[in-house]
Amino acid sequence: MPTRRWIDEAKRDPYRRRAREEGYRSRAAYKLEEAQRRFGLLKRGDIVVELGAWPGGMAQAASRIVGPEGLVVAVDVREFKPFEEENIITLQLDILEDDVIGEVLRILDGRRADLLISDASPSFTGIREIDIARQYELALRSYEIARSLVRRDGSLMLKAFDSEEAIELAEKLRRDYAVVKRFVPRAKKKTSSEFYFIAMGKLR
Numbered sequence: 001m002p003t004r005r006w007i008d009e010a011k012r013d014p015y016r017r018r019a020r021e022e023g024y025r026s027r028a029a030y031k032l033e034e035a036q037r038r039f040g041l042l043k044r045g046d047i048v049v050e051l052g053a054w055p056g057g058m059a060q061a062a063s064r065i066v067g068p069e070g071l072v073v074a075v076d077v078r079e080f081k082p083f084e085e086e087n088i089i090t091l092q093l094d095i096l097e098d099d100v101i102g103e104v105l106r107i108l109d110g111r112r113a114d115l116l117i118s119d120a121s122p123s124f125t126g127i128r129e130i131d132i133a134r135q136y137e138l139a140l141r142s143y144e145i146a147r148s149l150v151r152r153d154g155s156l157m158l159k160a161f162d163s164e165e166a167i168e169l170a171e172k173l174r175r176d177y178a179v180v181k182r183f184v185p186r187a188k189k190k191t192s193s194e195f196y197f198i199a200m201g202k203l204r
């Protein structure tokens, strides 16, 4: 039975209710579905690496799009509940500390990803400067990991927040990818200033 609190929140947040009905672990699944409809980032058989993937809604959405011949490597510092989806592999790693590139390449047997998603975000303090700085650290590290893990001509979907730092990140991305766009998903929480860089056509 859903609790009173869950019912109140679900009324305010229809994406959350829909996620539960459709077997997704989080509403984030709809952000990837929308990005897929708009930019066609993935096809069946593709390899996806997601950083900051817990509890796993986006990884599940990716798993459905790439199908059984594809693979999703879901990375988070938190421990995942096991997935029923056979094409999702989980890694419990801190992207700021651990050798994510080495661990993922070992799992992929040296292959590279068609798409790297970073949805990593820190626990927020409510102090804007600290939150933006921590988010930027995660985004920058994700960008660096993508330089090694995304194949030539592959794509990156990278969470960022409106800030000076995001402008710097956009410049870096434009050096590495043929096309860089800004994407604000409809499933974004109204209070959040998050958006995603969608970078396509990795140059090398």
Ligand SMILES: C[S@@+](CC[C@H](N)C(=O)[O-])C[C@H]1O[C@@H](n2cnc3c(N)ncnc32)[C@H](O)[C@@H]1O
Pocket: 025, 026, 028, 029, 051, 052, 053, 054, 055, 056, 057, 058, 059, 075, 076, 077, 078, 093, 094, 095, 096, 097, 119, 120, 121, 122, 123, 138
């Ligand atoms: C918004 S949630 C991700 C939601 C997820 N994409 C989904 O589809 O359900 C952000 C995640 O970033 C993770 N995270 C934050 N810092 C991290 C780090 N240093 N290394 C790995 N994961 C991190 C958090 O543990 C959290 O699970």
